Amino acid sequence: MRYIVLVGDGMADFPLPELDNRTPLEVAFTPSMDEIARIGACALFCPIPDDSPPGSDIGNLSLFGYDPKASYTGRAPLEAVNQGITIAPNQVAFRCNLVTLRDGCMADFTSGHITSEESAQLMAALNARLQGFPVYFSPGVGYRNLAIVTAPPDQVAELANIFCTPPHDITDQPYAGHLPTGPGSEFPRALMEASRPVLEEHAVNHARIAAGKNPATSIWLWGQGMAPKLQSYRDLFGITGAVISAVDLVNGIGVAAGLNVIKVPGATGYLDTNYKGKVAAAQQALREFDFVYLHVEAPDETSHQGRTDLKIRAIEDFDAYVVAPFLEYLSAHPNTRVLVAPDHVTAISTRTHAYGPVPFAVAGEGVVPNDVDVYSERAAAATGVVLTQGHTLLPRILKSARLDFMV
Numbered sequence: 001m002r003y004i005v006l007v008g009d010g011m012a013d014f015p016l017p018e019l020d021n022r023t024p025l026e027v028a029f030t031p032s033m034d035e036i037a038r039i040g041a042c043a044l045f046c047p048i049p050d051d052s053p054p055g056s057d058i059g060n061l062s063l064f065g066y067d068p069k070a071s072y073t074g075r076a077p078l079e080a081v082n083q084g085i086t087i088a089p090n091q092v093a094f095r096c097n098l099v100t101l102r103d104g105c106m107a108d109f110t111s112g113h114i115t116s117e118e119s120a121q122l123m124a125a126l127n128a129r130l131q132g133f134p135v136y137f138s139p140g141v142g143y144r145n146l147a148i149v150t151a152p153p154d155q156v157a158e159l160a161n162i163f164c165t166p167p168h169d170i171t172d173q174p175y176a177g178h179l180p181t182g183p184g185s186e187f188p189r190a191l192m193e194a195s196r197p198v199l200e201e202h203a204v205n206h207a208r209i210a211a212g213k214n215p216a217t218s219i220w221l222w223g224q225g226m227a228p229k230l231q232s233y234r235d236l237f238g239i240t241g242a243v244i245s246a247v248d249l250v251n252g253i254g255v256a257a258g259l260n261v262i263k264v265p266g267a268t269g270y271l272d273t274n275y276k277g278k279v280a281a282a283q284q285a286l287r288e289f290d291f292v293y294l295h296v297e298a299p300d301e302t303s304h305q306g307r308t309d310l311k312i313r314a315i316e317d318f319d320a321y322v323v324a325p326f327l328e329y330l331s332a333h334p335n336t337r338v339l340v341a342p343d344h345v346t347a348i349s350t351r352t353h354a355y356g357p358v359p360f361a362v363a364g365e366g367v368v369p370n371d372v373d374v375y376s377e378r379a380a381a382a383t384g385v386v387l388t389q390g391h392t393l394l395p396r397i398l399k400s401a402r403l404d405f406m407v
């Protein structure tokens, strides 16, 4: 059996007045996802436990089949693992966004989607200029960088437990009340403050301003934690697999799970991503591995932008360029299961992630159809089936010979 998981990050949403009380998934033209639901099963599951923040880290861990409550140490440690960084017992990894702060507000948590090349130059400057701090900066994809902090042994846990706010949760809001708080938070605050003059003077930012783009005015630290510990897919399920994503944290879960991370050129995490390359890489991987996890970030990014039109386009692109080829794959390889799901709701109305159940659809060998003919939040809810322990969904798909979600 081959197992394929296709993730449209944040594609679930709430009904919107501007869409006549329909959701983007309901409005978007998605014949392939509808077909998965029609020939297979569709219902709701809860990727985010009630007492966990609704982030992509928690949501993807659940989708991969790990109980976030038992396995989660933070988003940044997963991204660090992906970059091949070993986090020592006396270290804490922070996500280090490059952000645009303007007029006391979080004007842009992506610094105008700053490029990886520009980010790398800015991280190098921070490493050179902030040597008085016990930290090193490691560049990632675009604005998504890391800061690895070394702490005295008695302060590591404290540093891991500081309360930090994800910058995408406070877009266009005053940031002052959202700086790190709690015991030990003076350190990340001081580091963020110290980054500002270094960034302000840098040629990369001068060029961005001259080109009318948002400059990176500050680092923003969040998502921190100590080294992650996940049991491997081989030990848990006896299978091999691959992960394809533009996003470090998703790849990091893959590395921590003992899966092969396949990097695809031109995978950007946005609407212009290389769908074709990702799908080709996934289908190639299926010749070698039992399992492929293909993650697409664009529905989430467009939701954070508050752009309903772009979110619908991202969903339609996901359907046409990602789901459709695997529907074909499924008809050519019946000994396969294909799961389509988001990792959480990203609400256009608030421009951020939200709690709540999200729809999944799964088709393939041994899947008992349950009379759903479209893939949407409403259609999934109408089945009355909600897997409240979201992390149990994938293990069921990987382990059960017969998949009947109505019993």
Ligand SMILES: [Zn+2]
Pocket (backbone or CB within 6 Å): 009, 010, 055, 056, 057, 059, 300, 343, 344
């Ligand atoms: Zn997400």
